[in-house]
Amino acid sequence: MVLLGGKIHALLPAGDPLPEDVVEPLEEVRLDGRRLGPGLWDAHVHFTQWVKARRRLDLSSTLSAEHALTVVTQALAARPDDGTALVGYGFRDGLWPHPPSLAALDAVAPDRPVILVSGDLHCGWVNTPAAGRLGVTPDEFGLVRETEWINANHAMVLETAPDVTHYREAADDAARRGVVGIVDFESADNVVEWPARVAAGVSALRVQVSVWPDRFPGAVAAGLHTGDVLDPEGLITFGRLKVVVDGSLNTRTALCHDPYPGLDPAHPHACGVQSVSPAELRGLLETAYGNGIKAAVHAIGDQANQQVLDEFERLGVPGTIEHAQLVSADDFERFGRLGLVASVQPEHAMDDRDVADHHWEGRTGRAFAFRSLLDGGAELHLGSDAPVAPLDPWLAISAATGRSRDGREPWHPEQNIPVSVALDASTRTRVAVGEPADLIVLDHDPTTLSPEKLRELPVAGTLLGGRWTWRDF
Structure with a gap:
């Protein structure tokens, strides 16, 4: 395979001479029996949310509201209050034995904003300080759902924004x-x-x-x-x-x-x-x-x-x-x-x-x-x-x-x-031949x-x- 100008220029049997129009020096890479195929695409990504989630408190393994609160309590003790919110990601409450609670989250974090993002991105569990800063109205469970939550999550101003290094x-x-x-x-x-x-x-x-x-x-x-x-x-x-x-x-x-x-x-x-x-x-x-x-x-x-x-x-x-x-x-x-x-x-x-x-x-x-x-x-x-x-x-x-x-x-x-x-x-x-050299x-x-x-x-x-x-x- 000959790659030129970012595209597949030629496909030749092994040992054949290069095409006459190939005049520039080429790097030779031997695959030694490896398989070559088209590169992969991910057809649905929220890339900034992905970048942020990699840096947020991981709640993906929490099995109940009580378990999530324990993880949050430990994180609050380990992370000094620097003026930003404690943001967690990944809880899935669809099968939790008890629902989340606004009062319970306020009890473990009465002063520091705590924002817990659901694993599906469609709701957030927030305490009262966070709700006030985000301008949202949680229900008795501390949950904010759908459009109100999606808008608040994407406009999050209570955590340090990722920089270009994190995207890279x-x-x-x-x-x-x-x-x-x-x-x-x-x-x-x-x-x-x-x-x-x-x-x-x-x-x-x-x-x-x-x-x-x-x-x-x-x-x-x-x-x-x-x-x-x-x-x-x-x-x-x-x-x-x-x-x-x-x-x-x-x-x-x-x-x-x-x-x-x-x-x-x-x-x-x-x-x-x-x-x-x-x-x-x-x-x-x-x-x-x-x-x-x-x-x-x-x-x-x-x-x-x-x-x-x-x-x-x-x-x-x-x-x-x-x-x-x-x-x-x-x-x-x-x-x-x-x-x-x-x-x-x-x-x-x-x-x-x-x-x-x-x-x-x-x-x-x-x-x-x-x-x-x-x-x-x-x-x-x-x-x-x-x-x-x-x-x-x-x-x-x-x-x-x-x-x-x-x-x-x-x-x-x-x-x-x-x-x-x-x-x-x-x-x-x-x-x-002619396709992008995305391989x-x-x-x-x-x-x-x-x-x-x-x-x-x-x-x-x-x-x-x-x-x-x-x-x-």
Whole structure:
């Protein structure tokens, strides 16, 4: 393989002379039997949240509200009060025996702001000092959910902001796992911030950036279109309008046809939360597609997915549905018929299998239903939703093909997809002349490995546009 100008220039049998148009000196790299393939993409990342989560107090292993409070108490004792909040990340209360408590969190931290971010990013558990500083109104449990919380979390001013070094470290770590590109759905001024990061040396990834509705009018006024290149290096492109129409499973706000267990059907949010109505979504989609901007719509519950499918069908435009976690049986074929992408995060099925069995009891045969989506004709894109799951495509590939982790029996194994399909859903290029030289070098053929081995598959090298972003041979 000859790489020139950031692209694959030629593919030749071993020992053949170089093409006549290759006149500049070339570095020779011998792979010694290793496997060369296209670099990996993570189709759904919140990159700043991922960078922040790597530095926040880890709550991912907490099994109850009481356990979380113990971890917080220990952290408060070990970390002197420097005027910033204590921020934790990763609690999942969907199966906790007792709910969180505002009073209990105030008791362990009466003066210092404490902010605990849920593992799904859709709610926060805050104490009274933090609520006052953030300008939010928690309920009796100390919880702030959905739009109010998402806005507060993305505008967090009570913790030290990550600097460019932290972004570079996170991007370099992704390259070590074979990642060449991400789709960043951070709610931020991505059009400005990502080119500035590249200029400051965060250059290990290609990034397709999104715009949320609050900045969408500015993108339209600036004449931005999906696919526009935003930086001199050609690493950052303008992507899609991101719209969040419902909540999440762990926060019990995903919009479903059936009520959540234990909630009175008359409760205003018994079936979840509708963050954006179909009429509002229709207006956003019409404006976006009328101005050359494609859309990616977050929909987790089956009612939310049905509504989003209805709007795409009504307008007759292609698009992406992010998550598609619970889909009505009659709706799978609509993905293919409408030419839609199902952007899914398979590791969520491993994280959420127990909470799904409880809150979506009797419906999990169509939850995280990757095979049904594939058979329905959907184009699959795999991602992590980092920090909800780690930014590591091999975890997604393993979960999509084995639906098992930690030695447990596979969960709904009929929804497995082949490794070849999972790999295709994790890449954007081919090993072919004229394609970008975004490549990975592996010691093993991933199509021959078990799901367990895929999780820990080492990457020997990663090339982005023909330059090494990681090399270990």
